[in-house]
Amino acid sequence: MRLNSLALRLFATSAAWTLLVLPLAGYIIYSLYREDVQLSFDAQLKKLLTQITIDSMSTTGDTPVMPPNLYEPLFEVTQSGWYWQIRPIDGAPGRTLVSPSLATAVLPSPYDRKFPTDDTGTRWMNVPGPTGTTIRILEFIDSPGHDPANTKYSIIVAGPLDWFEETIARFRTRLTTALALVGLGLLGVTVFQVRFGLLPLHRIERGLASIRSGEAERLEGQLPAEIEPLQTELNALIESNQDIIDRARTQVGNLAHALKTPLAVITNEARDDETTLGSKVAEQAQLMRDQISHYLDRARIAARAGVIGRVTPLEQTAQSLVRAVERIHGEKGIALVVTIQPGAKFQGEKQDLEEMLGNLLDNACKWGKSRVYLTATIETLQASSQRKQLRIAVEDDGPGLSVEQRAKIGKRGMRLDETKPGSGLGLSIVSDLAASYRGRLTLEASEHGGLKAVLGLPAA
Amino acid sequence: MRALVVEDDKDLNRQLVGALADAGFAVDAAADGEEGYFLGDTEPYDVVILDIGLPKMDGISILEQWRRSDRKMPVILLTARDRWSDKVTGMDAGADDYLAKPFHMEELLARVRAQVRRASGHVKSEIECGPLRLDTKSARVTCEGLPVKLTSHEFRLLAYLMHHNGRVVSRTELVEHLYDQDFDRDSNTIEVFIGRLRKKIPGDVIQTVRGLGYRMSHGPDEA
Numbered sequence: 040m041r042l043n044s045l046a047l048r049l050f051a052t053s054a055a056w057t058l059l060v061l062p063l064a065g066y067i068i069y070s071l072y073r074e075d076v077q078l079s080f081d082a083q084l085k086k087l088l089t090q091i092t093i094d095s096m097s098t099t100g101d102t103p104v105m106p107p108n109l110y111e112p113l114f115e116v117t118q119s120g121w122y123w124q125i126r127p128i129d130g131a132p133g134r135t136l137v138s139p140s141l142a143t144a145v146l147p148s149p150y151d152r153k154f155p156t157d158d159t160g161t162r163w164m165n166v167p168g169p170t171g172t173t174i175r176i177l178e179f180i181d182s183p184g185h186d187p188a189n190t191k192y193s194i195i196v197a198g199p200l201d202w203f204e205e206t207i208a209r210f211r212t213r214l215t216t217a218l219a220l221v222g223l224g225l226l227g228v229t230v231f232q233v234r235f236g237l238l239p240l241h242r243i244e245r246g247l248a249s250i251r252s253g254e255a256e257r258l259e260g261q262l263p264a265e266i267e268p269l270q271t272e273l274n275a276l277i278e279s280n281q282d283i284i285d286r287a288r289t290q291v292g293n294l295a296h297a298l299k300t301p302l303a304v305i306t307n308e309a310r311d312d313e314t315t316l317g318s319k320v321a322e323q324a325q326l327m328r329d330q331i332s333h334y335l336d337r338a339r340i341a342a343r344a345g346v347i348g349r350v351t352p353l354e355q356t357a358q359s360l361v362r363a364v365e366r367i368h369g370e371k372g373i374a375l376v377v378t379i380q381p382g383a384k385f386q387g388e389k390q391d392l393e394e395m396l397g398n399l400l401d402n403a404c405k406w407g408k409s410r411v412y413l414t415a416t417i418e419t420l421q422a423s424s425q426r427k428q429l430r431i432a433v434e435d436d437g438p439g440l441s442v443e444q445r446a447k448i449g450k451r452g453m454r455l456d457e458t459k460p461g462s463g464l465g466l467s468i469v470s471d472l473a474a475s476y477r478g479r480l481t482l483e484a485s486e487h488g489g490l491k492a493v494l495g496l497p498a499a
Numbered sequence: 500m501r502a503l504v505v506e507d508d509k510d511l512n513r514q515l516v517g518a519l520a521d522a523g524f525a526v527d528a529a530a531d532g533e534e535g536y537f538l539g540d541t542e543p544y545d546v547v548i549l550d551i552g553l554p555k556m557d558g559i560s561i562l563e564q565w566r567r568s569d570r571k572m573p574v575i576l577l578t579a580r581d582r583w584s585d586k587v588t589g590m591d592a593g594a595d596d597y598l599a600k601p602f603h604m605e606e607l608l609a610r611v612r613a614q615v616r617r618a619s620g621h622v623k624s625e626i627e628c629g630p631l632r633l634d635t636k637s638a639r640v641t642c643e644g645l646p647v648k649l650t651s652h653e654f655r656l657l658a659y660l661m662h663h664n665g666r667v668v669s670r671t672e673l674v675e676h677l678y679d680q681d682f683d684r685d686s687n688t689i690e691v692f693i694g695r696l697r698k699k700i701p702g703d704v705i706q707t708v709r710g711l712g713y714r715m716s717h718g719p720d721e722a
Contacts, residue, residue: 292580295581296578296580299579299600299601300508300511300600301508301510303508304508304514305601306602307511307518308510310604332581339582359587360587362590363583363587363590363597366590367590369617370613370617389584390583393582393583394583397583397586397587398583
């Protein structure tokens, strides 16, 4: 998960809430439970104190009665933590009674230590017991026969606090474990929720990728209501982008048409005129013609650069081009041998592929003697196994070119044989178009004798 | 040979008509798509020069409609749109050749001649017929190696017969293919020109087939 991501934001807010709420809830539950246990512990102690007070003080004399000791079996077990003790207060003479569990030990009196009484007249105190562990002591002051005139006795009942603390600690451990598990579960659910919730965004991402690679023309699929507007807007953007390009193309075409017809008229008039003015005009008109086609081609390339990609099947495009070229060069009776690997697709505009192939085939037909070969294969680039390249070779059996000529010919307007018709821009526009697709045009010697032009283009 | 020029630019139209007439064609001209379509649909042309960008009806539609109604004359498309995608569209619509503006008139004429020759089934640029030899590139006729001087009407008549050597060509066909639509079509003029031709070349080369028309005696099979 990246730092700046929707997933992290959603996850972090949810996790923060969980981390805040769970400990708080744990603390509340713990407090409630602790209070509850404390209350019931205190209630038990209080009950024992009341029983022992009633049993020992319900007498007519000034001496307390030995309580029957039936309240709690642990009063019988030595140092069990459960004790009771009846002693006269303020060091007054009188009978001292203790539980068997207390043995010889003496419990301290909260009365001696000036502890206040609660509203039932009971004093509470936590102190270390005879064995060193903390015990809770309750004390009630009463006199035998409940007669205030008699000697006052401190009646004490004690219970082990370590038992209480243990119970609470056990509960705390279990509560913490349970809440931690709930927390982990919640985080897990959050992760799932975020992933699941953001799934449509990944769909958009994939959709856009396939538009860019040219497999799709628009963002398809039913997307959630929240991002449907995004989908609509993206599609509208893609469409308007395409519109702009189409319009630019049309304008460029219109400009070409508008300029070329008068240029044709000027050229023809000038060639009929045999003065120097005539030949100058004819020469300049030719220059204008070359410049126009050069810059129109550049404009077309620029209009196309950065456009969301399209895919052009090679087979169909090549077939109709071959038909056209065969008809144009029907005079020479050149046979075109076409070998195209099935499924070969060019990642780019059909018009551009036609322009590149058309120029190469046209050249080959102009120079070839009897045969022209068009061979297309799909190659996997070694550098990255993902990207595929389309390798299109156009060869002829004509005179071919020397190494120096091949180096020279790519330059703009360079024509090696002025007698063959053509503006001489054919190969340079092919080279420029290929470059605009990050592809390239290379010239080699063909095994059939003539020139071999090889186009390396991105395959889809 | 009859040619049709469909081009909306007045100057270019005039230049094309002039150049084709000089090259020995009987030329009709149309300045918009509808007129061009109608002429091509009704008159028997041997070649058509068709601009693509035309008012009222564009060249591609015209061409497609002609081909759909089985008009098979050679059509050379003329256009400023010189991308290969445009050429492919044109060729797929049924064009025989494609010429991008601006062009050299000589190149256009060479292509026109090539189309006319191909349409009548000749592969080479020279058509031979017994002692006669027609060089379609230079529009010259020689008889046993010596140039024959011909007027433009005589040349048109002889060239048409030579293009279609080996078969009988009727007088009506000759009239239809030799004169533009405004010409006064009196078939007697054909006979007058045949008579003049027979004086300039060996008389027996052009045979009269009674009731049917004329035939060049040395067809491709006999030559």
